[in-house]
Amino acid sequence: MTVFNYEKDSAGIVTVTMDMNGPINAMNPEFNEAMDETLARLESEAGLSGVVFASAKKSFFAGGDLNVFLGAQPGQEQKWFDEGQTNKVRLRRLERLPVPVVAAINGAALGGGFEICLASNYRIAWNDKRVQLGLPEVTLGLLPGAGGVVRLTNLLGLEGALSYLLEGKIVTPEVALNDGLIHETVDSLEELLPRARAWILEQGDDESAAIQPWDRKGHKVPGGSANSPALAQLLVTAPTMLWAKTRGEEPAPERILNVAVEAARLDFDTALRIESRNFVPLVLGSDAKERIKAFFASRRR
Numbered sequence: 001m002t003v004f005n006y007e008k009d010s011a012g013i014v015t016v017t018m019d020m021n022g023p024i025n026a027m028n029p030e031f032n033e034a035m036d037e038t039l040a041r042l043e044s045e046a047g048l049s050g051v052v053f054a055s056a057k058k059s060f061f062a063g064g065d066l067n068v069f070l071g072a073q074p075g076q077e078q079k080w081f082d083e084g085q086t087n088k089v090r091l092r093r094l095e096r097l098p099v100p101v102v103a104a105i106n107g108a109a110l111g112g113g114f115e116i117c118l119a120s121n122y123r124i125a126w127n128d129k130r131v132q133l134g135l136p137e138v139t140l141g142l143l144p145g146a147g148g149v150v151r152l153t154n155l156l157g158l159e160g161a162l163s164y165l166l167e168g169k170i171v172t173p174e175v176a177l178n179d180g181l182i183h184e185t186v187d188s189l190e191e192l193l194p195r196a197r198a199w200i201l202e203q204g205d206d207e208s209a210a211i212q213p214w215d216r217k218g219h220k221v222p223g224g225s226a227n228s229p230a231l232a233q234l235l236v237t238a239p240t241m242l243w244a245k246t247r248g249e250e251p252a253p254e255r256i257l258n259v260a261v262e263a264a265r266l267d268f269d270t271a272l273r274i275e276s277r278n279f280v281p282l283v284l285g286s287d288a289k290e291r292i293k294a295f296f297a298s299r300r301r
Contacts, residue, residue: 004034005056006041012049013197014042019056027087027112027146028065039093050200051097053120054104054193060131063111066140066292072283080283084276087146091119092269100209104196105182106189108132110170115144117182118151121210124196125173127185133176136168140295141288143256145279150271153263154214156180157223159234165256166242214268221264235261252282 005017016038018025025031042051055061072080094101094116103109103117105125114135117123125131135144135152143149144165152161160179163169176182186195203209213219224231242253255278263271282288 024062059107060109061113115146123182134170139168141291
């Protein structure tokens with residue numbers, strides 16, 4: 001394994017340090033291979049007590065490879081659905097490990113990067129304004145395709161999740177902590193990995209530390225399910241507000257709303273499949289391609 005450094009300490013904690021080729025860590029074929037190898041090794045690891053995911057880059061993880069999305073063509077619907085489902089299986093394997101997983105966030109974790117964080121049991125970030133967190137896919141005409149819509153809805157509730165998903169809001173660790181996206185911050189980079197390992201040790205034999213909220217018996221979406229009377233007004237007004245903002249010319253917000261509502265209504269894994277189905281027409285459509293090209297052009301200026 002060349003791009004994920006795998007180190008197990010005397011306490012049984014494995015630290016996986018992502019260091020992919022190039023300046024950033026991103027979801028691409030190299031990531032897929034490294035993640036598959038890492039998961040297989042973790043699943044068979046004897047004496048495992050916890051896992052820390054870290055980064056050797058200045059950023060934690062940048063998200064999906066936008067160049068790959070530009071190559072998506074009509075007729076590839078099944079291919080993109082299958083790839084989306086495969087990514088979701090990877091993160092489900094991660095969060096179903098029998099030990100707690102910690103994301104040690106040293107830099108920006110956006111899009112797919114924050115989806116990896118959401119699939120971790122505990123999220124600790126360096127409290128620095130250069131650390132940016134969020135799911136900004138909507139600004140590129142896409143939706144989070146590795147479980148981000150479903151996980152954020154189950155974590156924050158429908159109303160809280162939509163405020164992030166429909167705006168593509170990017171926040172600092174301080175705001176993320178206040179809003180419940182992460183669990184803890186540290187004041188220096190030097191504290192980050194020691195604190196991640198210390199948290200794992202603090203859990204001792206508490207098996208619940210390795211179980212995601214949405215996988216616990218009796219889990220309820222915060223604020224109520226999509227069938228809850230408390231959310232009735234939101235579900236009536238949200239489509240109208242979206243139309244007033246987009247005039248039907250931006251498909252991503254509508255699909256994000258649909259997926260989030262289903263995530264607040266259905267079981268977790270069924271909602272993941274619905275997320276994949278809604279991602280496909282976006283990645284194959286013209287709006288996302290135009291926005292991605294504009295994003296690249298703005299970075300060249």
